Amino acid sequence: MAKMPVYLTTPIYYVNDRPHIGHAYTSLATDVLARFKRLDGHEVFFLTGTDEHGQKVEKAAKDAGEDPQAFTDRVSQAFRELTATMGFSNDDFIRTTEPRHKAACVALWQALAGKGEIYLGDYEGWYAVRDEAFYGPDELTERDGVKYAPSGAPVEWVREPSYFFRLSKWLPELLRRYDLPEGHPDRIDIQPESRRNEVRAFIQQGLKDFAERPEKLDLSVSRTSFTWGVKVPGDEAHVMYVWLDALTNYITAAGYPDTAHPRWRFWPADVHFVGKDIVRFHTIYWPAFLMAAGLPVPRRVFAHGWWTNEGQKISKSLGNVIDPVALVEEFGLDPVRYFLLREVPFGNDGDFxxxxxxxxxxxxxxxxxxxxxxxxxxxxxxxxxxxxxxxxxxxxxxxxxxxxxxxxxxxxxxxxxxxxxxxxxxxxxxxxxxxxxxxxxxxxxxxxxxxxxxxxxxxxxxxxxxxxxxxxxxxxxxxxxxxxxxxxxxxxxxxxxxxxxTPLPEGTPLPPPAPLFRKLDLPA
Missing domain, CATH: 1.10.730.10 (Isoleucyl-tRNA Synthetase; Domain 1)
Structure with a gap:
């Protein structure tokens, strides 16, 4: 009997900077599972790529003195080269600036609007450009007169016309699906368990806080304050919220909106691999968009932890960003691949x-x-x-x-x-x-x-x-x-x-053995 096809994805990586160890880590996990499933007789579709729209990219391009398209072409290529350096076996590499993706975003928007799931209003709130996300006042901290999101990104008060997605309508259904038993076709499985608990608590608190005005939980899904994005169909003064655009990549690559496309048989995704910082987008917004459009939801979202470097938080300001290409040059590809998945339980934070x-x-x-x-x-x-x-x-x-x-x-x-x-x-x-x-x-x-x-x-x-x-x-x-x-x-x-x-036959000639690994001296 033929085994079920398997669809595995990395997040699409934001092109405001060059690839680092975190990008390599997520893609490596996806690659290992994809390779394993192929060897186990499954047909596999493994997707990775780059997220190239939004205010943060527009700003990074301006700071670099480049046109946004030229900037994203250059940085996206660095991520494509990383897949070769790390030996990843992805079947597709998607860019959100591709025509096929823009067409899929427009189709999904029209599907949502056609079902009455999107409406026009005004938005005001605390917005972090770095995260491309709004935050509630209770989530903020303040230092030296500047307010910060939980991620550490500074926020600013924003007011602008915006289209909204009726997220509040779908939150009870999301909670129901999180709690369905393993194996149920409608279950949304969030792993590890700590992330599932975090997402459930976030929704429950939101529903409690806004019991009398659930529309306050609706999601702003367009912007007018910048132009680098997918234009909203019928209202080109607006561009789509970067997360609505970005998350759609997973169905773009599967052929959407053509559900007769040969790749559509892979949808829904079996596992979305993501970092823990973007788990809410993948477990709340994304399945809500899909349910509202009448599309199947992903089976599992697995959020892994973050790496530190010799006990220190990794940051550009400390100059301790780990370059995966340099690591491979120093230690060899397979030892690096082995170490990253051997050293730390996947889902936990780890120290390099x-x-x-x-x-x-x-x-x-x-x-x-x-x-x-x-x-x-x-x-x-x-x-x-x-x-x-x-x-x-x-x-x-x-x-x-x-x-x-x-x-x-x-x-x-x-x-x-x-x-x-x-x-x-x-x-x-x-x-x-x-x-x-x-x-x-x-x-x-x-x-x-x-x-x-x-x-x-x-x-x-x-x-x-x-x-x-x-x-x-x-x-x-x-x-x-x-x-x-x-x-x-x-x-x-x-x-x-x-x-x-099937055993190898007796008498099979074997070549003389050669060393597989070279031992290294311990660093001082």
Missing amino acids: SRKALVHRLNGELADALGNLANRTLSLIQRNCEGRLPAEAVRDASDAALFASLDTLLATVRNQLDQQQFHLALESVFASVRDANGYITQQAPWALKKTDLVRMAAVLRHLHTALRAYATVLQPFMPATMAALLDQLGVPADARDFGALA
Whole structure:
């Protein structure tokens, strides 16, 4: 039976500055899950791209002395290049300045307006240009006479004509959908649980505060104070609110408004990966827009945490922004990919440390996995004429090795379905530790002198384990695991998860092993 198609997205990244570690982190998680699902037999659509409209971009372009389109062309290209540097396997890269996207925004606006979900009024309130968001007075702090949003962005009082979306109408339905049981087709799943609780509390407090005037919860969805955006159809003095524009990208790429488009079968998205700072936009505004337009809502929104750098908050003013391209040049692509998803539970905040990265690279990748592969394959070269021994019957002394190995794929699949990347890697490396204990205990180099049949069986079992590790780790470290699978003699067309059930034939020639990872000195 064919497996369901899978749609995975990163947020589209705002082009007011160059890419940093946070952008790479979100896209990496999406890439790993996309690669895993493809190897598991799913058809996958993986989308990333750039968000290029709004007052903040208009201001950044002006500050750079550039036309907004030229500015966004230049900065968007840096994000496109990051996908290549990090080895991301996205199927599309969308820009909100593309004609297809503007057409989708207009179609969604017209669908909402046609259903009476948008009306014209006036808006006044505290607005943060940096966040492209309005805030209530109770959310603000004040220092030296300047008011600030919870994000730390300064706010200003704004009054202008605006179109409004009837958000208040949809808030009770959102709460209902958050609380539906797992597996229910209408459920909006917000992960981790702490983010779900935060969003629920935010809506409940808003409904309580404005019980007598729920329209105060309606959302301003147009601006007249700047021009860099998608024009409102029928009223070009207004441009669409940047979040209505930006969020629409997810259905633009799926073919909207053409629901007969081949890509529309992927909608709704299975997971929107986002940073925790934009979880409200994705879990309140976005599903409300979709429900009001009569469209399916995303199945899950997963909001991850933020990185610090050696214990310090990352900021341009401190000069400690982490450049992912420089990291890859220093440590290599696959070790960086591995470390970012191994070090911190996905969803939590984490601290980037060069010392921790080197420890992971040396201890887990080089010593545990790399050394196991080199020892095993070198023994096969020397003692089995460089050819794979025959499949062997397991005996009692093999039980510990296969206890974790036989369930490894199912365990990792379950953990990645919950976006528990660090646990998936821990499961693999717990089994790698079992295999290192097994090779030491079985000592195939000693068996050469006493029991050649058992020696061959042990080496075959170790080869089986290494093939499983290399296959399951491909989404995390594609190039290095391709090299290991080459050394294991696994054909290029036998590297998906289904192929693990078919043993390689006895006598398969294996090339001489080569080191997979280079160990590094600890930073001073």
